[in-house]
Amino acid sequence: MSTLLSRRAFVGASLALAGSVALPRFALAQQSAPRTLVAERRVIDVVGKAANVFGIRAQDGRQGLFLPAGERFLVDLENQIGDETIIHWHGQVPDPAQDGVSDTGYVSPLAAGETRSFDFPARSGTHWMHSHHGLQEQSLLAAPLVVYTAEDEKADMQDETILLHDFTFRSPDDILAELTGGQAGGHDMHNMSGGAMPMDGGMMMDGMDHGMMAMDLNDVAYDAFLANDRTLEDPQIIRTEPDGRVRLRLINGATSSAFWINLGDAEATVLAVDGNDVEPIAGNRFPMTPAQRLDLLIDMNGKSVVPVLAQVEGLADRTGVIIAVNGAEIPKISRMAAEVEAPVDLSLEEKLVSRHPLTSRAVDRTIQTMIMGSMAPYAWNLDNAPWPNRRPLTVAEGERVTLEIMNHSMMAHPMHLHGHHFQVTSLNGRALSGAVRDTVLVPPMATVGISFDADNPGRWLFHCHNLYHMATGMMTEVVYG
Numbered sequence: 001m002s003t004l005l006s007r008r009a010f011v012g013a014s015l016a017l018a019g020s021v022a023l024p025r026f027a028l029a030q031q032s033a034p035r036t037l038v039a040e041r042r043v044i045d046v047v048g049k050a051a052n053v054f055g056i057r058a059q060d061g062r063q064g065l066f067l068p069a070g071e072r073f074l075v076d077l078e079n080q081i082g083d084e085t086i087i088h089w090h091g092q093v094p095d096p097a098q099d100g101v102s103d104t105g106y107v108s109p110l111a112a113g114e115t116r117s118f119d120f121p122a123r124s125g126t127h128w129m130h131s132h133h134g135l136q137e138q139s140l141l142a143a144p145l146v147v148y149t150a151e152d153e154k155a156d157m158q159d160e161t162i163l164l165h166d167f168t169f170r171s172p173d174d175i176l177a178e179l180t181g182g183q184a185g186g187h188d189m190h191n192m193s194g195g196a197m198p199m200d201g202g203m204m205m206d207g208m209d210h211g212m213m214a215m216d217l218n219d220v221a222y223d224a225f226l227a228n229d230r231t232l233e234d235p236q237i238i239r240t241e242p243d244g245r246v247r248l249r250l251i252n253g254a255t256s257s258a259f260w261i262n263l264g265d266a267e268a269t270v271l272a273v274d275g276n277d278v279e280p281i282a283g284n285r286f287p288m289t290p291a292q293r294l295d296l297l298i299d300m301n302g303k304s305v306v307p308v309l310a311q312v313e314g315l316a317d318r319t320g321v322i323i324a325v326n327g328a329e330i331p332k333i334s335r336m337a338a339e340v341e342a343p344v345d346l347s348l349e350e351k352l353v354s355r356h357p358l359t360s361r362a363v364d365r366t367i368q369t370m371i372m373g374s375m376a377p378y379a380w381n382l383d384n385a386p387w388p389n390r391r392p393l394t395v396a397e398g399e400r401v402t403l404e405i406m407n408h409s410m411m412a413h414p415m416h417l418h419g420h421h422f423q424v425t426s427l428n429g430r431a432l433s434g435a436v437r438d439t440v441l442v443p444p445m446a447t448v449g450i451s452f453d454a455d456n457p458g459r460w461l462f463h464c465h466n467l468y469h470m471a472t473g474m475m476t477e478v479v480y481g
Contacts (some may be wrong), residue, residue: 001041028257034076034117037065039110039131039141041081043190044229046167049091054081055140063229064143064161065129067245069150073122076115079289081281084109085136089145089420090126090291091275091438094120096458099418101132103387104459104477109133122147125275126249128163135172137467138255140165140184146249147275148212156295157245160238162321164250164288164310166222166257175220176471179378209363215343215444216375216411217314218470219256225319225335232335235319240300246323247271248296248308252288255467258344258412258441259310259318261286261294261391266306268296268461270348276421277355287344289414291440291465311341326401344412344441350427352435358423358451364399371407371415371474379472380409380464386473393462394481402451403462407442413469414439415448417478419460422452439465454480 037060043057055063067073073092079085086109088100097106100120110116130142144161152159168175228236240246248268252259263284270281272295278298288294288310298306304325311318316337324330373380383389395401403427406417416439424434426449442448463475 013374028142032074034074035059036076039081046224047231054139055135056143056469065145067122067147069148069153073118073120075118078115079110079112082112084111085131086110087129089129092123093419093456101461103461124149126295127275128251128253135467138172141252144251157247157249158240161249162227164259165226166254167224167226168222176468179468180472181374217343225317227319227321230328232319232333238321238323239326240323242325244300246298248298250294252290252292254290258289258313260341261288262309262311263306266303268298271295271297274437274439278435279353279355281351286348289344291414291416291439298323300337307333311337313341313343316340337432344478346427346470349424354423354436357433361400363402365395366402367393368404371409371413373409380469380474382474382476387475390476392479394479397454397457397480399454402449404447404449405442406447407444410444412441412443414441414465416465417462419456420452422450425449425451
């Protein structure tokens with residue numbers, strides 16, 4: 001997930017992988033051999049203990065897929081985990097049969113040992129891939145999916161990718177059973193774990209306060225938080241040149257945890273969110289809800305060490321990486337901060353402006369959808385219709401559609417739309433020309449408006465990206481009528 005090359009070496013390696021990135025896309029499709037991705041089981045070390053987890057390995061041995069500019073998403077996916085699975089290409093916009101979900105009925109999961117081929121135009125940017133089957137995502141069946149642009153390959157900067165995750169030694173099935181009291185709600189999640197390995201340790205968390213106006217934060221007490229499979233006890237060190245410039249592609253692949261990204265006394269510039277360019281914003285502290293991506297440009301500016309820390313909202317727990325110039329001494333950083341972090345919010349969202357917004361046109365259809373549910377009993381849904389008894393959101397091809405997402409609960413929810421990227425167009429009734437995204441945070445008792453063009457016909461999932469919320473029914477479909 002790390003690119004420890006100079007800009008010139010990075011470009012050369014990218015061109016070698018691409019073969020001939022100047023060729024038209026149709027020529028690439030005919031001449032490129034498929035890349036292979038393997039969904040597998042592996043063992044990593046977490047806080048000094050062996051952890052049996054999943055992974056998605058590319059041919060070069062790295063976790064994840066990194067495509068050079070101009071190359072199609074031409075991939076053979078091998079299922080070697082010993083159980084059925086399916087992988088969603090989060091941030092890509094293929095036809096619905098190649099989206100990597102089985103809930104919509106286009107395809108079935110991959111059987112153990114099965115290989116399935118995918119072929120569609122790759123959307124550039126920082127994206128990721130993860131299981132959309134049972135609770136496998138909790139056991140790290142997730143990896144980066146980065147598609148570079150020609151500008152990326154020419155840029156005079158170092159390019160690094162960081163996947164954040166929350167980790168538990170417990171079985172995800174046991175976690176869900178404790179959350180629900182043994183009742184998994186309307187969504188059967190295909191026998192839940194889909195073959196996740198048994199684990200031990202850990203306990204469930206209560207909401208912070210179940211009073212009428214108290215905000216609920218973390219559903220699960222995790223054993224550790226990871227950045228590229230590592231904790232701050234043994235963090236990844238990203239070495240760079242003095243006065244180097246690093247593009248850091250952060251992916252919140254956590255199952256149910258939101259983070260604040262904190263650079264301390266250093267400063268970064270936001271370049272993109274969810275793989276989409278934004279007007280640059282400078283700062284040193286940024287919120288990230290599950291499934292969101294954040295591209296930061298960090299200029300060392302004479303600094304020798306810049307810790308990039310991701311602290312969980314409502315907790316002192318944190319993870320991260322350390323950027324350090326060659327030869328610099330690496331400080332020891334505790335995985336527990338001195339203070340508990342605040343809840344994530346829309347402070348960044350309200351400042352973001354897309355560099356490539358939707359074209360200006362009238363909205364053809366406005367749909368209101370209501371987030372509903374609670375921590376006790378633990379059950380979540382949209383429009384009082386838990387999956388699979390959902391209320392579909394019907395659109396017509398060619399329409400400009402606005403979804404008004406109203407959160408009638410005391411917990412924040414990261415809402416993700418498959419098959420499309422949308423623009424954030426209002427926050428609590430205030431209009432704005434915000435970022436283009438595929439996942440947006442909707443805080444408690446808030447309303448967020450998103451707009452998109454209905455240009456990809458089919459049936460597309462729309463759901464909360466907290467896995468345990470989705471597992472208890474918080475999912476519906478956008479359906480082209």
